[in-house]
Amino acid sequence: MHNSIAPESGGPTERPPKRRTRLREVTVRFAGDSGDGIQVTGSQFTSVTAMAGNDLATFPDFPAEIRAPAGSLPGVSGFQIQFSSSDIYTPGDQANVLVAFNPAALRTNLKNLVPNGTLFVNKDEFTDKNLERAGYASNPLGDGSLAGYRLIEIPMTSLTVKALESVAALSHKERERSRNFFALGLVCWLYNRPLAPIERWIHKKFGDTPGIEEGNKKALHAGYNYGDTTELLQVAYEVPPARLRPGLYKNISGTVGLAYGLLTAAQKAGLKLIYCGYPITPASDLLHELSLYKNFGAITMQAEDEIASMNAAIGASFAGALGVTATSGPGMALKSEAINLAVMTELPVVIVDVQRAGPSTGMPTKTEQADLLFAILGRPSESPLPVLAPSSVADCFSTALEAVRIAVRYMTPVIVLADLYLVFGSEPWLIPDPDSIAPIEIEPRRNLGHAAGNGAYRSYARDPKTLARPWVPAGTPGFEHRIGGLEKSQLYGDVSYDPDNHDAMVKLRAEKIERIAQDYPPQDVYGAPEGQLLVIGWGSTFGPIRTAVEQLLESGLSVGHLHLRHLHPLPADLGGILSRYRKILVPENNLGQLRLLLRGRYLADVLGYNRVTGQPFSVRELREEFLRHLNGS
Amino acid sequence: MRWCPGCGDYSILNATTQAFAQLGIPREKFVIVSGIGCSSRLPYYVNTYGFHGIHGRAPAIATGVALANPELHVWVVTGDGDALSIGGNHFIHTLRRNVNLKILLFDNRIYGLTKGQYSPTSEFGKINKSAPYGTLERPVDPIALALAAGATFVARSVDIYQKHLAEVLRKAAQHRGTAFIHIFQNCYVYNDNAFTEFADKDVRDERNVDLEHGRPVLFGKNRDKGIRLDGMRPEVVTLGNGVTEKDVLTYDTRSLTLAHIFAQMAPPAFPMPIGILHQEERPPYEELVYGQLAAVREAKGAGDLRALFRSGETWEVRG
Structure with missing residues (x-):
């Protein structure tokens, strides 16, 4: 494997092994064109870093455009990871190492690099055309403007092409495209990461196009070997494993945490999970994730719009399933009428709002937490419902579980306020034992509604502790009843316009939600x-x-x-x-x-x-x- | 009951309960889901499970019910404003998916509950409360829209045709997939006599044609008139003078082309087509959904949380 790349000065032979310096924590940022495979590069580096036992947190920073014009500023995609030998909670403020794939990436990401930080650039991409696209009047590599950083210029594209010369199946263009694996190999060398897991992934992903599989593997090794041999890099680094709580870990995103939480909750409650969603950034990934688990009996439906997805979730709950939907800001606005229907009919539905920057379309790929008042108060009339927010990627799992617990115990829609930063970010997750998770009791409240000597079913009779009404799935013989958005009489759930009844019902709905707090554990400062x-x-x-x-x-x-x-x-x-x-x-x-x-x-x-x-x-x-x-x- | 005296909704309710009774299905298996409008109060008047939803959304709620429990018989009651205006999107996509629902559209060509505004089926130029100088909108044709959306069962009847309506509903109940039934319904208060032109007892036989699969398209008190196709153009012919039953079109409910041609027929040039305009076999959505669940479970084995949590790259931290 050695010697496939000629280092810039001198040969690889007879050189002393490079020094390895210990660090407590490092933040690395990859930035390039949205077509450069930056997210793949970042997530593969994350995967080997997790396996090395570091605590870590990641955050992707990508544009809304799928493919903005190549080399342009709006087309820059970034991925940041912080890894550490101790507990960390963020992907890092600023990077110690920035890998910039082109001038536009350098220009938009340099502010994220610490002073004196290490800056790898792909020298080949610093052409007049690309410099002009990025708005550089002069080439920053030559004009001294990067003097405050440790600049390492590497002709990544041409080194990759050269390393892939022997891969006959690939065109010149295809060889160039493997350059992100060259960069990944280089960073793996820098932090002493094994390449084998990445090779396994390359095989899985590209196994059916052997030329690309071989090319990417060769580029990965070429980058690694380049680090090992180049005179430009004298020191490599070592971040020792973190002392995390013992157990089995895997790296998950907030989306996966939410999906696992919902699947687990459905099993623990013995309910059929019916997830109805409509594509919207950044909530779509939850639809994608849950649609994988058909063997768990999870039903996913891509509805015709946000309104339908909320209404279908309500219908599913009326028939005894666990109705769930997820969306982001604009979708929450569309769902709010139906959320009020769930408040009025007192049916359990979980609504996940993955907040993004607004108002209106706003910045769909950027994070924000400005839907709080909307979630609590943003519906016409007095419309109380519980609102929960996960605080970390791993917490997404337990918050989803708790949301379901509350929904079925109190017969209410529940809003989970996640945000883009959580669902796209990733962290190591201590894998729980599913058997250690308490079952979710569906309380047998249906007899609550049978009044002595009266045949009609009292669908709005209430549990004295929770004030929850009975949940009798449509189809159950002997409990036929009708519900809807009109105001209900207090016990029977018949339509009522009685003034005192309305006042009582408004207060009952509010009191029921207030009582949810009786189940909280003490707050932990x-x-x-x-x-x-x-x-x-x-x-x-x-x-x-x-x-x-x-x-x-x-x-x-x-x-x-x-x-x-x-x-x-x-x-x-x-x-x-x-x-x-x-x-x-x-x-x-x-x-x-x-x-x-x-x-x-x-x-x-x-x-x-x-x-x-x-x-x-x-x-x-x-x-x-x-x-x-x-x-x- | 809270419908105005003389409302066509009473007749439809009658026909519906009559059809339900004939189906031999236990009452708890029925779920009637409605939207908002006069027609949408119907669930309160039938002793089954019922869900009085919000404006336009009944098909979406009903889809959730049907997905949760495909054993249920889910009926949707809606109106021209509810289904075709505010709920137009759900209407289209429900038909496209072929969810196992029976959709009863009560079409009175007016907004009744909000007191007399024009609806998406009101005729062009109609004078009413929100268009005192006449509407400037072309009405939508519910049948043509349903056909275009890919409906697998499209039928029509009239509120006062009790026997006919109950029979159409019975056939709808037996259809697998979405059955759409367009029902002309008289609003005595805001749009009285909207359908008298063809539904009045005196003219009914001459101005309606009841379509039956495999039968010649004949109408008239003496069944002496028929529809003949001249190329793609329908024409009314009278039997006799060399015209025989053989010249008259034989209806085929499987033909989408015929359904589209008949959807465009209306008095005065043509009789109003009623009965089943179109029917085709296509698996209902829920059946496909549950089929896919079973197929994936078969291929992958039943889902196991422990295995799922431990899938992918994991690592052990030792104490």
Whole structure:
């Protein structure tokens, strides 16, 4: 395998082995044209990094266009991974290493590289034409503008073509296309990653086109060997395995976490899972994922629109199945009328809102958490329902499970507020034992509705503890009843326009949802249990908040972090916790939605840190903000 | 009941319960799903499972019910505004999928519950509350739309044709897949006598043609008139003077072409076609869905969470 590539200076023979330096954590970013295979490169590097035992977090950053013009700025696709020998919660603020496949990628991603960071560029792509497309007046490789970085120029395309000369089945163009595997091989060398798992994947993916399989494998090795032999790189790195909780792990995305959670919940409840969705970024992947599991009996239906998918999920629940749907902002707007129907008919449905940057079409491939008020309040009239938010990729699994538990126990639609950052990001997941997950009881409430001496079924009789009504699937003999969107009489569920009945029903629906909080575990504050500053977050901001708080605690400062999964109803013990701190700060990727709720509910002077950039918070900005509050009076 | 006295909905309810009774299916197996509008109150008046949904969405709700339990007999009750205006998209896609639903469209060519606005089937130029100077919209033809959407059973009847309607509903119940029944329904308050031109007792025989598969297309009190095809153009002929039954078209419900030709016929030039305009065999959606589940389970084995969680690349962290 050696010597397939001539290093730029001198031969590979008689050289001393290169030094390996230990690092605690590293962030690597790949950036190139959206057609360059950046996401493949990133996810394969992630896979071997996970197997090496590091803790890691990844985040893809890609454009909405499938294929923007080659070499253009809008067409740049990125993938960032942080890996570490200790616990980490984010894909890293800035990269230590940036691999830029072309000038446009360099131009849009250089801001993500730390000062003095290592910058690999594919020199071959820095042509006049590509420089012009990227808006460079002069070539940054020659004009000194990159002096603040460790610039390593490698002619990746031509080295790849040369390494693939012997692969007769490939055209020149096809040989060029393997250059992302050259880059992957190089980075694998840099961090001492094995190539075998990647080769297995290449075989699986390209096995039926042997020329491409061989080409990609050769390019991978060529990149690795190049690292080993080039004079440009004197040091390779070693990030020792992290001390994670013992057990079996695999790397999953938030989407997979949600899908596994829903499948598990359906099995634990003994219910048929019926998922109805309509394609929308970034929620479509959940439809794709669940449509794989037909052997689990999971039914997926691609409906004609968002409205139909919500209504079909309701119909499925009426007939005794677990109706689920997922969408993103614009789809939530379309579903809200039907969500209100589920509120009125008190049927269990799980609605996943994978938040993205809005309003309207907004930035469909960028993240945000600005649907909170919409989820809780964004329906006409008094329409209470529970809202939960997962805080990490792994938490997507358990939040989906809890959403189903609440839906069937309280007979209510439940909204799960995920976001793009969570569903596209990936993390190691400690694989649970399915037998250790508690069953979801479908409570036998149907007899609740039988009144002595009266034949009609009381479909709105209520369980005294949960206020849930009976769930009798259509088709059950002797329990025939009719439900719908019109107001119900309190017991029988007949249509009622009675003023006092309506007032009572509005209050009953609200009270039922409030009672969900009786099942929450006590809230768990991380760090200081009282004192100067409590940071409250929800959703995907967990990673950067927790990391910033950890760093401040390490430097001896006193700060607490509370991360809420239950956004409606709020936990009963929250008020007491708030009163133990002088300052409460809520960082959010919105203009202060949770802050508004906390202020309204607890009359507390809650402060906010609000940036809505389409990108997750950086640890550094949060640490500085927290410090500012700690240093203030 | 909350329908106006004299409403055509009463007759349709009668025919429906009559058809249900003849089917020999236990009541709990029926689910009637409706949208919003006068017709959509029907589920409250039948002692089965019922779901009074939201405007236009009944086919989507019903699809969810049918997917969850294919053993159920799911009937959708809708109106011209509900199915063809606000719910037009669901109507089209439900027919295309061939979900095992029976869709009863009560067409009174007016919005009744909201008190008299024009509907998507109101005739061009109609004077009404939201178009005091006449509507400027061409009506949609529900039959042609259903055919274009790929419906596997398309039929028509009239509210007051009790026997005919009950018979059409009975046949619809036996059809596998979506059965679409277009029912002319008189709104006594906002669009009275909308169908008198052909549905009135005195003219009924002369102005309707009841289509039957494999039978010559004849009509008239004495069955002395028929439809003949001149190329692709239908024409009304009277038997006698050299014209015999042999010259008259024999109806074939399997022919989509004939269905399209008859969908366009209407008085005064032609009799109003009623009965089954089109029927074809195609597996219902739920059957395909469950068939695919079974096939994948057969190929992969029943799903196992433990195996799923451990699939792909995993690694062990030791304590």
